[in-house]
Amino acid sequence: DTEVTQTPKHLVMGMTNKKSLKCEQHMGHRAMYWYKQKAKKPPELMFVYSYEKLSINESVPSRFSPECPNSSLLNLHLHALQPEDSALYLCASSQDRRGGETQYFGPGTRLLVL
């Protein structure tokens, strides 16, 4: 099983809402990632978790709050987002947080902030 799943597939939220994105993998990977991708742009790294601990935060605004409840799950809590936060949010996982490890991406959550 080389699948990373993400829910929901689509999400529309207002600027005052609180919502969460979920990501799950059952490959036994110990590193998990959140990326943000705007239309016609490359994915941009937001957070890296290694062994359930946050190891990289790429200066992401605090309105995005990641959480790793266990080695298979990764959440991204959203609060007070702005319209410019509308994007595709991709989750990925890899065997370990080593350079060169192949990352497996989920299908993404397409987020629209109104």
Place this chain on the structure above:
Amino acid sequence: GQSLEQPSEVTAVEGAIVQINCTYQTSGFYGLSWYQQHDGGAPTFLSYNALDGLEETGRFSSFLSRSDSYGYLLLQELQMKDSASYFCVLGGSQGNLIFGKGTKLSVKP
């Protein structure tokens, strides 16, 4: 900092061979990867070069020259389904990936 340059668009015909070049600037990296992304889809891994030279995986090959800060992805026997965006990606020591801006490949019949 780190940066990658690759052509924004490439067009080729079915059955042809196409090469997508990538040049980069970095103070250090583990290797160069290539990811494919279809419109509306997720990036999927294609190939990885940790060392200089050529790596072949089916119809796809990738090359790296660290001394020239250069790599390329070679796609042979192009098929319509190869129409997608292709990203060259630097692998950082922290497991982070730095994506180039992507090359949109259009395969024509």
